[in-house]
Amino acid sequence: MxxxxxxxxxxxxxxxxxxxxxxxxxxxxxxxxxxxxxxxxxxxxxxxxxxxxxxxxxxxxxxxxxxxxxxxxxxxxxxxxxxxxxxxxxxxxxxAKTLPIEIIVRGYITGSLWRDYEKGIDDQYGFKIPAGMTKNQKFDSPILTPTTKADYGEHDEPISKEEIVAGLVDKDIYEKAEKYAIELFSEGQKWAQERGLILVDTKYEFGMIDGELNVIDEIHTPDSSRYWMAEEYQERYENGENQLMLDKENIRQWLIEKGFSGEGTPPExxxxxxxxxxxxxxxxxxxxxxxxxxxxxxxxxxxxxxxxxxxxxxxxxxxxx
Ligand SMILES: Nc1ncnc2c1ncn2[C@@H]1O[C@H](COP(=O)(O)OP(=O)(O)O)[C@@H](O)[C@H]1O
Ligand SMILES: [Mg+2]
Structure with missing residues (x-):
């Protein structure tokens, strides 16, 4: 065009x-x-x-x-x-006064979580990912995988709820953030589904405004979320094919094909x-x-x-x- x-x-x-x-x-x-x-x-x-x-x-x-x-x-x-x-x-x-963590809600095992799981890493968030899952499989119910917020060029690191409430965020506030994350994700999934999309996973950030927990940053954008085309999900999943994506995973795939997956200098x-x-x-x-x-x-x-x-x-x- x-x-x-x-x-x-x-x-x-x-x-x-x-x-x-x-x-x-x-x-x-x-x-x-x-x-x-x-x-x-x-x-x-x-x-x-x-x-x-x-x-x-x-x-x-x-x-x-x-x-x-x-x-x-x-x-x-x-x-x-x-x-x-x-x-x-x-x-x-x-x-807002930002919380030092992000909450990723995942409906499916894909992306970095899948890349780790494939290597046998399945317990970075304080619980175990079920054994025997295959790429892009749906979880019985969405899981929360919180991370720290890293500086530029550093990767956000997985963290468990236990570690978060032990020192980073008050337990009450963190649990409210978890509840917001789950409810927002469910609303996003419902809306996406009615439009032939799957909201696969998404990241939320939170902060305190006038003493109240608020959602900040961005929500359900293609930078903070993965979307797949629902119609072809099942067949592609069963055939072990990549999903049709309408999001940032496109660029990740392009980079991986060019030999870049995070280390060194990215291609132009x-x-x-x-x-x-x-x-x-x-x-x-x-x-x-x-x-x-x-x-x-x-x-x-x-x-x-x-x-x-x-x-x-x-x-x-x-x-x-
Ligand atoms: N309401 C808010 N109050 C304070 N900081 C915010 C708020 N909303 C978003 N932010 C922060 O603004 C930044 C947005 O810029 P972004 O390009 O996403 O930065 P980053 O590279 O740090 O992810 C993020 O660091 C995010 O945490
Ligand atoms: Mg950001």
Whole structure:
């Protein structure tokens, strides 16, 4: 699709403006901390195996809009940090005191969990994964595999509930986070299933806002979740074939084929894979939300600056490019 090719030169690699007192540049997002709020700019960067690999056209806005969709849809299940979206790829959120762990909920054994299990590692989370499972098999009920939150280039490490409540998070708060994670995942699975998708697994982050546990970061986006096509699941599973994916696993597969699985320097993304991934993100949006995604064409940096200025979040003429 030619408009995706045209957008390759306009993607948002970084966002550099004087905003807030403090900023944090993550793998994908740039956070600008105001007093009790954050302006979260989702760049078009794509990361896998904890490395930044390049940019994908429209990725930032699609992710932001999917996250917004889910925050609004699930606020009755768990309070979250969402306030507003001043630009298609910017969220205004409440600033939280983050818990030092993430909770991954998994409905199926796949990805890194499967890669470990295949090597005989089956007890990293304080319980044993059932014996004799095969790749991409469904769990009887979803399991929780918490991890620590690692610094850039480091991998998040598995951790058990026992270790978490022994020193990192109050037991009551952690158990509430577990409950939120399970309920959100169940809501996500139900919604996905009605649209011919499987929500395979997803990662949640939590933080305290005004003394209350909140869901923060992003939810059920393709960066934090795996989605498969439901229709072909069973046959592909029985034949031992890879599942049809609408998510980040595409790029992991591409990297593995190029001989990269986390160690050393990642290969440069070709234009073809950047366009293909853009199509995947748009397809996921369409299937999940039910509407075609209407991407904003042209320079992303300028658009965001204009929108933030209009919303009074940015003083004029502070653009550093
Ligand atoms: N409401 C919030 N309050 C404080 N920090 C948050 C909030 N929501 C998300 N974050 C943090 O913002 C960062 C988002 O940027 P991201 O690119 O995902 O970074 P990372 O590379 O650390 O995963 C994450 O570190 C996440 O924990
Ligand atoms: Mg992150």
């Amino acid at each position: 030619s408009y995706i090719n045209d957008q390759l030169i306009h993607t948002l690699k970084s966002f550099n403006v004087n905003l807030g007192d403090e900023n944090y540049s993550g793998k994908v997002r740039e956070n600008f901390y105001l007093d009790d709020k954050i302006i979260m700019v989702t760049t078009d960067r794509v990361s896998a195996f904890d490395h930044i690999l390049g940019t994908i056209p429209f990725k930032g806005e699609i992710l932001t809009q999917i996250a917004k969709f889910w925050f609004e849809k699930t606020k009755h299940i768990a309070p979250n940090h969402y306030i507003d979206d001043p630009d298609p790829q910017v969220l205004l959120t409440k600033r 993304l070709s234009e073809d894979i950047r366009v293909l991934l853009s199509e995947k993100y748009m397809e996921l949006y369409k299937v999940l939300i039910g509407d075609d995604y209407n991407p904003s064409l042209g320079d992303v940096n300028t658009r965001i600056i204009n929108n933030l200025t209009d919303e009074g979040l940015l003083k004029e003429n502070v653009n550093e490019g």
